[in-house]
Amino acid sequence: MKSQRSLEIGTGLFVLLGFAALFFLTTQLPGSGLSLGEQAGYSVTAKFDNVGDLKVGSPVSMAGVRIGRVEAIRFDPTDYRAVVSLKVESSFDRIPDDSDASIQTQGLLGGKYVGIGPGGSETFLKQGSQIEFTQSAIVLESLVNKFFANFASKDAGTDTAKAE
Amino acid sequence: MIGASLGRIGAVVLFLLRVLGQCLPALAKPRAVIHQIYNAGARSLIIIMLCGLFVGMVLGLQGFDLLQRFGSEDALGVAAALGFLKELGPVVTALLFAGRAGTALTSEIGLMRATDQLTAMEMMAVDPLRHVIAPRFLGGVIAMPLLVAIFDIVGLFGAQLIGVQLMAVDPGAFWSQMQAAVELDDVYEGIVKSICFGFACSLIAVYEGYHAPPTAQGVGLATTRTVVVSSVLVLLIDYMLTAAFLGR
Numbered sequence: 001m002k003s004q005r006s007l008e009i010g011t012g013l014f015v016l017l018g019f020a021a022l023f024f025l026t027t028q029l030p031g032s033g034l035s036l037g038e039q040a041g042y043s044v045t046a047k048f049d050n051v052g053d054l055k056v057g058s059p060v061s062m063a064g065v066r067i068g069r070v071e072a073i074r075f076d077p078t079d080y081r082a083v084v085s086l087k088v089e090s091s092f093d094r095i096p097d098d099s100d101a102s103i104q105t106q107g108l109l110g111g112k113y114v115g116i117g118p119g120g121s122e123t124f125l126k127q128g129s130q131i132e133f134t135q136s137a138i139v140l141e142s143l144v145n146k147f148f149a150n151f152a153s154k155d156a157g158t159d160t161a162k163a164e
Numbered sequence: 165m166i167g168a169s170l171g172r173i174g175a176v177v178l179f180l181l182r183v184l185g186q187c188l189p190a191l192a193k194p195r196a197v198i199h200q201i202y203n204a205g206a207r208s209l210i211i212i213m214l215c216g217l218f219v220g221m222v223l224g225l226q227g228f229d230l231l232q233r234f235g236s237e238d239a240l241g242v243a244a245a246l247g248f249l250k251e252l253g254p255v256v257t258a259l260l261f262a263g264r265a266g267t268a269l270t271s272e273i274g275l276m277r278a279t280d281q282l283t284a285m286e287m288m289a290v291d292p293l294r295h296v297i298a299p300r301f302l303g304g305v306i307a308m309p310l311l312v313a314i315f316d317i318v319g320l321f322g323a324q325l326i327g328v329q330l331m332a333v334d335p336g337a338f339w340s341q342m343q344a345a346v347e348l349d350d351v352y353e354g355i356v357k358s359i360c361f362g363f364a365c366s367l368i369a370v371y372e373g374y375h376a377p378p379t380a381q382g383v384g385l386a387t388t389r390t391v392v393v394s395s396v397l398v399l400l401i402d403y404m405l406t407a408a409f410l411g412r
Contacts, residue, residue: 013206
């Protein structure tokens with residue numbers, strides 16, 4: 001009877017563990033929802049014309065050092081821009097309030113992150129303040145298009161010169 | 165040679181149909197099935213978790229080394245999650261399952277055959293297919309997807325351990341890119357694969373045990389054949405399922 005009981009407990013534990021794992025795989029892995037552990041800090045917002053594929057949880061860095069993460073990305077229907085709220089760790093509390101934010105890419109294929117460039121102001125960013133100077137994500141396709149358009153027109157120019 | 169192979173395939177399919185016919189009556193007595201879930205699942209848990217951890221850690225190292233060359237080590241989370249969900253989880257778990265639970269099933273049933281226990285049941289008009297084979301088959305089929313899910317989780321933890329803790333991949337990028345890239349279809353692919361593998365491994369194990377020659381050598385050979393046939397079958401089914409899923 002004792003062994004029967006421990007067998008049932010073992011089976012129950014195994015099945016429970018298995019279903020918990022299945023639940024995690026189906027609900028937490030796709031899409032958002034996994035919390036990374038809240039860190040103390042203050043949030044500031046910045047408006048961008050285009051955030052590219054910036055994601056919630058992406059790093060916010062200054063001079064290459066991570067100082068926080070992207071907390072939320074919303075869309076502002078009044079001026080058709082993206083509002084990104086950045087959670088900056090409280091130890092980095094001396095960032096000038098005229099600093100600029102730009103969306104940059106890690107490596108060639110890496111994800112996007114928000115880079116902060118320091119300004120020269122004597123007052124600092126605090127909870128709820130907005131970063132005024134922003135630069136959007138560089139969309140690689142438009143850059144390549146621009147480059148090839150330039151190239152093609154130059155090429156056409158030399159061709160006609162030769163023909164003459 | 166060809167005739168013998170065809171005959172074996174036919175025998176396995178006929179055996180499968182007979183077992184499937186006995187599955188519902190066997191489910192009416194869940195205690196035996198629970199016992200077999202314990203044997204096949206709970207007792208494989210340690211080896212599954214241990215192997216998952218190390219496979220994940222290796223994937224973390226190798227993936228980091230490879231992705232670093234392209235400057236995109238942040239994609240490690242994506243690589244690990246998709247690798248585990250779609251391929252490594254189901255296949256490695258099925259191979260381990262064949263070695264750990266499949267062999268135990270085969271030798272147990274083979275010994276029952278060799279010591280005339282199955283014949284005795286038949287003499288008493290107790291159908292061994294219903295009372296011995298079907299619960300073991302069902303236990304394996306039910307245990308496999310759960311084992312695969314646990315293997316995936318532990319593996320991801322291992323990859324995270326190496327990637328984030330040791331190699332300093334940014335945890336935010338690791339998880340956020342993973343969540344952005346993994347879709348529910350990827351998870352379903354893994355679940356479908358694990359169910360199919362559980363089906364195949366359990367079937368081969370009980371078939372080989374049930375038809376083992378009633379000698380010490382026969383049971384030994386049947387156990388070996390379980391591992392070989394299950395492994396080949398798992399890899400074969402894996403290719404077909406992968407092609408089917410990619411072709412959609």
